[in-house]
Amino acid sequence: MEANTAREEEGRGPQKESAEEYLHRTSLERSLTGIFIVWLRDFKRFWRDTPRRLGAFVQPLVYLFLLGTGLQAAFKVFGAGETKYVTFMFPGILGMTVLFTSVFSSISILWDRQFGFLKEILVSPVPRTSVAVGKVFGGATTAVLQGTVLLVLMFLPNIFGFSWNTLGKALALIPLMILLALAMTSVGVAIGARLKSFEAFPILMNFLLMPLFFLSGAMFPLQGLPGWMNFLTKINPLSYGVDMLRAVALKGVDLTAGVNVMSKLPAEAAAKLQANPQLMEALQKVFPKMPTVQTQAHPLWLDVLVVAGFGAVMLGVAIWQFNRQE
Amino acid sequence: MNNNGVIIQTEDLVKKFGDLVAVDSVNFEVMAGEVFGFLGPNGAGKTTTMNMLSTILRPTSGTAVINGWDIVDHQNEVRESIGMVFQDPSLDDTLTARENLEFHAVVYHIARGERERRMEEVLDMVSLSERADDRVETYSGGMKRRLEIARGLLHYPKVLFLDEPTIGLDPQTRNYIWEYIEDLKQREGITIFLTTHYMEEAEHCDRIAVIDVGKIIALDTPEKLKDDVGGDVIRLTTEDDDAALAELTSRYPDLDMLNDPECKLCFEREHGEEFVPELIREFGVKIVSINIHRPTLDDVFLKLTGKEIRDEGGDRKEAMMKLASRRGAAPGTRSRGR
Numbered sequence: 085m086e087a088n089t090a091r092e093e094e095g096r097g098p099q100k101e102s103a104e105e106y107l108h109r110t111s112l113e114r115s116l117t118g119i120f121i122v123w124l125r126d127f128k129r130f131w132r133d134t135p136r137r138l139g140a141f142v143q144p145l146v147y148l149f150l151l152g153t154g155l156q157a158a159f160k161v162f163g164a165g166e167t168k169y170v171t172f173m174f175p176g177i178l179g180m181t182v183l184f185t186s187v188f189s190s191i192s193i194l195w196d197r198q199f200g201f202l203k204e205i206l207v208s209p210v211p212r213t214s215v216a217v218g219k220v221f222g223g224a225t226t227a228v229l230q231g232t233v234l235l236v237l238m239f240l241p242n243i244f245g246f247s248w249n250t251l252g253k254a255l256a257l258i259p260l261m262i263l264l265a266l267a268m269t270s271v272g273v274a275i276g277a278r279l280k281s282f283e284a285f286p287i288l289m290n291f292l293l294m295p296l297f298f299l300s301g302a303m304f305p306l307q308g309l310p311g312w313m314n315f316l317t318k319i320n321p322l323s324y325g326v327d328m329l330r331a332v333a334l335k336g337v338d339l340t341a342g343v344n345v346m347s348k349l350p351a352e353a354a355a356k357l358q359a360n361p362q363l364m365e366a367l368q369k370v371f372p373k374m375p376t377v378q379t380q381a382h383p384l385w386l387d388v389l390v391v392a393g394f395g396a397v398m399l400g401v402a403i404w405q406f407n408r409q410e
Numbered sequence: 411m412n413n414n415g416v417i418i419q420t421e422d423l424v425k426k427f428g429d430l431v432a433v434d435s436v437n438f439e440v441m442a443g444e445v446f447g448f449l450g451p452n453g454a455g456k457t458t459t460m461n462m463l464s465t466i467l468r469p470t471s472g473t474a475v476i477n478g479w480d481i482v483d484h485q486n487e488v489r490e491s492i493g494m495v496f497q498d499p500s501l502d503d504t505l506t507a508r509e510n511l512e513f514h515a516v517v518y519h520i521a522r523g524e525r526e527r528r529m530e531e532v533l534d535m536v537s538l539s540e541r542a543d544d545r546v547e548t549y550s551g552g553m554k555r556r557l558e559i560a561r562g563l564l565h566y567p568k569v570l571f572l573d574e575p576t577i578g579l580d581p582q583t584r585n586y587i588w589e590y591i592e593d594l595k596q597r598e599g600i601t602i603f604l605t606t607h608y609m610e611e612a613e614h615c616d617r618i619a620v621i622d623v624g625k626i627i628a629l630d631t632p633e634k635l636k637d638d639v640g641g642d643v644i645r646l647t648t649e650d651d652d653a654a655l656a657e658l659t660s661r662y663p664d665l666d667m668l669n670d671p672e673c674k675l676c677f678e679r680e681h682g683e684e685f686v687p688e689l690i691r692e693f694g695v696k697i698v699s700i701n702i703h704r705p706t707l708d709d710v711f712l713k714l715t716g717k718e719i720r721d722e723g724g725d726r727k728e729a730m731m732k733l734a735s736r737r738g739a740a741p742g743t744r745s746r747g748r
Contacts, residue, residue: 110519114519117516117519118516118517120516121512121513121516121517125502125505125509125513128504128505128509129502129504129505132504133504199499199500199502199503200496200498200499200500200501201500201501201502203466203494203496203500204494204496204500204501204514204561205517206466207464207465207466207489207492207494208489208514208517208518209486209489209490209517209518209519210517410466410467410468
């Protein structure tokens with residue numbers, strides 16, 4: 085009983101504030117500490133799980149080097165000359181890493197449900213909104229950490245090279261990556277909040293993620309696509325996310341340098357060719373001119389706006405789902 | 411205390427899952443400071459009722475007031491007033507005991523300066539201070555349970571809910587936990603609401619509500635409930651049963667003989683422990699043995715529902731445990747009815 089009176093006194097707060105002000109301040113404080121503790125727990129769980137932590141660092145390297153190098157070689161086989169495909173793909177792989185880690189991180193909610201900890205959270209007076217936001221921050225943190233591993237690799241010579249320019253790009257990419265991670269984790273949390281089946285989770289996620297990913301332009305430029313596919317890429321929020329990263333990463337990079345056929349011929353032969361328009365025309369049919377790779381489909385501000393708006397809506401859905409939890 | 415010491419009061423609490431009525435218009439009151447038990451077989455609606463009281467489930471209709479707050483309209487105030495120990499584990503195994511408690515302290519808004527002291531206090535109470543910095547995954551089942559109880563008490567709740575607090579624990583740990591609960595009641599004066607389907611456990615309660623198929627069928631102190639079943643059954647073995655029977659019926663013409671051919675000298679008598687000395691003092695036939703069977707809560711349940719509490723088809727886990735305890739447990743740990 086003494087304990088209870090002590091508690092009531094402690095809860096009364098300073099006299100200067102009005103009761104309403106005090107209640108408002110403490111409820112805001114409580115919401116924020118709630119977010120923090122939910123985030124902190126998720127982060128500790130990630131950090132203590134050594135295989136998961138190692139995997140998180142290795143996975144982006146696998147995507148970049150195995151997939152990127154392999155595809156770059158494949159383009160040579162198809163005769164497109166020398167491209168900087170790995171460089172082109174870099175922002176896409178960054179987006180992909182952030183996307184997958186963000187969305188799949190929400191499986192932690194299913195684990196919490198499975199092992200009962202979710203009940204401990206739901207029966208406590210922490211606002212459900214704080215739980216949802218804390219979970220989004222938790223997932224986004226791991227995604228951003230993985231993305232940061234990739235940013236370090238930007239300095240490799242066959243990607244962007246070691247320069248002040250690269251450093252500037254890496255720094256500019258960080259806030260964009262955080263925005264994308266928050267938006268995509270919100271998607272995951274909105275779905276994971278009420279899902280109970282571990283079997284359904286990966287199926288649902290892949291069903292959702294694969295089309296999003298393939299239509300995002302992460303792997304190939306969104307150019308010369310059939311009309312229906314072009315339409316789908318336009319309504320895919322992730323394509324704006326990738327476009328956003330690409331706008332910053334590929335600024336001022338010439339991706340198709342070195343494919344000019346004429347420059348490979350001896351000067352004499354080239355002059356002769358140019359003197360003969362008919363031959364030149366025939367030659368151009370055999371060696372079609374490499375189209376310029378379009379590195380940006382939308383202005384950067386539009387990309388940021390679409391990603392932020394989409395993220396805000398998904399966060400709203402996630403919060404709503406958590407508040408509906410029984 | 412508000413409302414004459416009533417801390418929990420329900421008003422026609424109902425929960426339906428589709429067509430199934432899990433809790434059917436339940437009404438009861440719990441007084442501040444008492445240990446109140448919900449006794450019933452698996453699937454009777456015990457946990458569902460507790461989940462409604464603790465705001466995890468919304469009632470289909472009806473409501474309840476806990477510590478002056480309505481469980482539907484003031485969920486947050488109710489959540490702050492109660493501590494919860496669930497039937498299934500709800501700890502984060504990858505965190506240490508201390509980290510689990512820290513999480514709890516933060517979400518229950520315990521002031522920063524106060525946290526450390528309270529954590530030491532509850533850890534000490536459940537004798538886990540030395541293991542406080544070990545991850546919970548290294549704990550035994552009993553230790554986890556103790557930690558959960560400690561966590562439920564960290565924020566000094568008015569009511570502590572315990573859902574099957576000792577399920578799946580060995581008898582020794584079960585006794586430990588009951589010692590804590592009794593101690594708690596003494597020291598902190600908090601109200602304890604628990605569900606159980608162990609009769610032995612229900613005996614610890616100040617009052618119990620017997621629940622079956624979603625309805626409360628009896629509510630009283632364990633003693634009163636047992637008294638209502640009838641008197642003690644006394645069984646005599648003598649050197650000459652026929653002579654003994656003749657003497658018994660002549661001395662006590664109103665004696666309530668059981669008329670069981672297997673047991674000629676069996677009779678029912680209230681306050682058997684007082685009757686037996688009186689009987690022996692002047693009995694002519696030499697008595698070999700006397701057995702007094704006091705009614706148990708098993709008998710109460712059997713009388714009220716016509717079935718034994720343990721015969722109810724529970725879930726598979728429960729069935730397995732039952733099987734294991736039948737094989738492993740020493741005979742006589744559970745007294746069967748007559």
